[in-house]
Amino acid sequence: MAIADVKEYTHLTEEEVEQIGRELDAIRTEVEESRNAEDAAYINRMIRIQxxxxxxxxxxxxxxxxxxxxxxxxxxxxxxxxxxxKILENMEIGHNVMHGQWDWMNDPEIHSSNWEWDTAQPAEQWKHSHNYIHHQFTNVLGHDNDIGYGIMRLAREQRWHPYYLGQPVYNALLASLFQWGVALHDLDLERIRKGEKDPKEMKRQLKQIGKKGRNQILKDYVVYPALSGKHWRTTLKANATANLARNLWAYMIIFCGHFPDGALHFTEEELEDETRAEWYLRQMLGSANFEGGRTLHILSGSLGFQIEHHLFPDLPSNRYPEIAVKVRALCEKYDIPYTTGPLHRQYGQALRTIMKLSLPNHMTSSDDPAPPQRADTADEPARERRRLSDSERQPRRVELGGWSRQHSWEEA
Incomplete structure (x- = not known):
């Protein structure tokens, strides 16, 4: 069941929640004040290696x-x-640079406003759908478009439809074509289906996606194969294989961050008068980590520390291991769930959820204990939750990184 009140779910008092917020703010301040040349050397080294x-x-x-x-x-x-x-550029470099993790360096080449990554989705659209929508409204039904990506049912509160019987197929297609699925993500397919999308904005976005996608296709499937001469087919197949490997890897890593057991969903009620401390708490409850060595974490964009990334999306990714020690200790101190496990187990749980939720609720059981519900919503049936437009959503938190809609993000 989705959570309507994080304080009630965690059995914390209002003062305890605010104290958690203060302690997390202190961690942020400590890292911000200690960023140095070693951090700058790290991202420059990653770019050189890539x-x-x-x-x-x-x-x-x-x-x-x-x-x-x-x-x-x-x-x-x-x-x-x-x-x-491609994996390194998309995960540890592009994703984190566009979060503004390295803006403090004042290097125009490694700045969130300038980076354009090696994938089909335009950077501007990714920063809107990811920095603003997903990180602001993490796992909130009706707000976070990452719950199902507009084509799948990933929460029991989502109304079931016979369409979802094909979910295993949709999931396989999404994994294989992940960069193209992500490219269409900011269009918000659900709002398009319901006729709620501004036609002018949709046309502008489609034009932008078409241009970026065309460039990606030309680079990987025309220009570089042509340079191989008569053996262009071999190069084309190798490029396609590299893209497929990147797609499957990125899909798996991202799905491990919010869909294993223990990564919770929330109702719109949780957003009512949500404080910064409650936002922190929601990030911890709605995210999941996975365990592994340093190389695995680098290749996954440091999203094995998904909890820490959602708490501090604009802090340098190379600092997440040290941040994780403090966050985990904080969770133990206040008896807050800290969801983590081996990569194979986290993905296995996410995949099981995808398969189970292709069926109606009465045919499957929930894998999580039902959390406390507000009295007025405890018996509420699964329902369709309307996607909200930007004008209907709350103002964005400044640490989530910049985005633009033909204007500066400060004006957004």
Whole structure:
């Protein structure tokens, strides 16, 4: 069941919640005041490694495919280099740069307002759908479009329809074509279906997506294959393999962050007069971590620390391991759930939820104990929750990063 009151669910008093907020603010301040040259060196090093991998992949495919003896090994090695480069650029670099994690460096090349990443969704649209919508309204039904991405049912409160019987298929398609699914995300397919989308804005977004998508297709499937000459098919297949690997990896990592057991959903009532401390608490309850070594965390964009990322989305990702120690101790102190586990288990739970919720509620059981409900909503049946427009949503929190709609984000 979705939560209508985080204080009631956690059995915390109002003062305890506000104290948690103060302690988290103190963690933020400590990191902000200690950002230094080592942090700047980290992101610059990641960018150099990523560009080196991309260059190695391109050179290997162009040069190695010229000989029949080296063609297959070059294709495998080139696809591997490119896949790693795309994963690193999308996850640890692009995602975090566009959150404003490195804006404090005042480096125009590594700034949230300038970065355009190597994927089909325009940066502007991603910053709106992700920085503003998802991080502000994490797991709130009717507000967070990441719950189901407009095509799947990922909460028991969402009304069931026979359409969802195909959910296993939709999920497989979304995973395989993830960059294209993300590219369409900010269009808000649900509002389009209901005729609530501004036609002019939709036309502008589609034009922007078309231009970005065209450039991605030309780069990966026309220009670089052409440079391989008569063996262009080998390079094209290697590029497609690299994109598929990036899509599947990004999909799995992102789904592990909000859909395993223990990552909770919330009703619109939770947003009523929500304080900063309550927002913090909702981020901790609505997010899930996974365990692993440093290399795994880097390749996952540090989203193995999803809880810490949602608390502090604009703090440098290389600082999340040290932040996690303090956040976990805070959760233990106040007996707040801290959802974490091995990567395979977190994804397995998310996949099980996807399969179960393709069926009506009466045919499946919930995997989480029902949290306390407000008296006026305890018996409320599953219902369709209307997506809200930006004008109907609350003002955004400044730490969520910039976004624009043909104007500066400060004016938004």
């Amino acid at each position: 560009r080196g991998l991309a260059a190695a992949g391109r050179v290997t495919l162009i040069a190695g495919t010229q000989s029949k003896r080296t063609r297959v090994p070059a294709a495998v090695l080139g696809a591997s280099f490119l896949g790693l480069a």
